[in-house]
Structure formats: C-alpha cells, structure tokens
Amino acid sequence: MKSIILFILILITPSLKAQDHQHEHHHNEIGIAAAPVYFTNEKSIALGLHLHYIRMINHSKWGIGLGFEKIFDDHSHNIAGVIVSYRPISPLSFSIAPGVNVNNQLKNPEFAIHGEVAYEFEIGNIHIGPVLDIARDHEDFHFSLGLHLGIGF
Numbered sequence: 846m847k848s849i850i851l852f853i854l855i856l857i858t859p860s861l862k863a864q865d866h867q868h869e870h871h872h873n874e875i876g877i878a879a880a881p882v883y884f885t886n887e888k889s890i891a892l893g894l895h896l897h898y899i900r901m902i903n904h905s906k907w908g909i910g911l912g913f914e915k916i917f918d919d920h921s922h923n924i925a926g927v928i929v930s931y932r933p934i935s936p937l938s939f940s941i942a943p944g945v946n947v948n949n950q951l952k953n954p955e956f957a958i959h960g961e962v963a964y965e966f967e968i969g970n971i972h973i974g975p976v977l978d979i980a981r982d983h984e985d986f987h988f989s990l991g992l993h994l995g996i997g998f
Contacts, residue, residue, distance in 0.1 A: 880991020
C-alpha cells in the first residue's frame with residue numbers, strides 16, 4: 846500500500862511544480878471512477894464503480910456534494926454519502942465521504958467512510974486521471990486504484 850502511494854506521488858510531483866496556481870477549477874463536476882476493489886479481510890477483488898457530484902464553494906479550494914459507490918460482489922456493497930472535497934491545486938483533489946452502506950434489501954443501513962485522492966488532466970471540460978480510493982464499512986476495509994473521469998461545468 847505504501848509503495849502504491851509513493852509511486853503516485855513520484856508521478857505527480859514534477860507536474861505539481863509546473864502547474865499554474867491561478868488556474869480555477871470548474872464550479873461543478875459530475876464524475877465516475879472505475880477500479881478493481883481489494884478487500885483486505887477477505888483477500889478478494891471485485892469491480893467497483895463510484896459516481897459523484899461536487900459543487901465547489903465560491904472562491905475557495907473546498908467543495909461539497911453527493912456520492913454513490915457500488916461494488917459488484919456477494920455482499921451487495923451500496924454506499925451513499927456526502928462528499929467534502931479539498932483541492933490544494935487544480936489537478937489534485939482529496940475527498941472524504943461519510944455515508945451509509947445499504948444492502949440489496951434496503952435494511953439495516955450501516956456507517957461507511959470513503960476517502961479518495963485524484964489527479965486530473967483537463968481536456969476542455971473533461972477531467973481524466975488516476976484515483977486512489979480507501980474505504981471502511983461494517984464488514985471490511987477496501988481500497989482501489991483506478992481511473993477517474995469527470996465532466997466540469
């Protein structure tokens with residue numbers, strides 16, 4: 846895990862120095878991330894899909910929004926939450942999303958928390974780049990390294 850984080854930091858550090866710190870990110874973003882999700886207790890992998898909407902707070906590096914994570918496995922992970930996002934510079938964002946994990950029967954919602962680090966390359970209104978997700982729910986701790994795709998407006 847530490848080596849994955851170190852690898853990502855090595856990749857993005859040269860880009861961070863070259864970024865124009867005056868560049869303003871879009872005020873709204875609809876995003877999707879897809880990745881294999883690794884469950885640490887079960888030592889298993891499943892496909893994960895994360896959807897979100899984030900609205901940046903005017904003249905700040907902070908945003909707030911809603912997110913939903915679906916993991917296609919036997920446990921029916923359906924996690925919905927509120928997202929708080931911090932963007933220290935335009936292409937780099939950190940997000941945390943406390944929420945609930947609701948099974949397929951919509952019974953017994955349980956607390957879950959989801960954290961994300963994304964680095965986005967902008968092509969017009971489209972943002973694309975690597976994303977690292979780390980989450981904890983009532984059953985397990987899981988993480989993923991995948992691809993983020995967003996539309997800014």
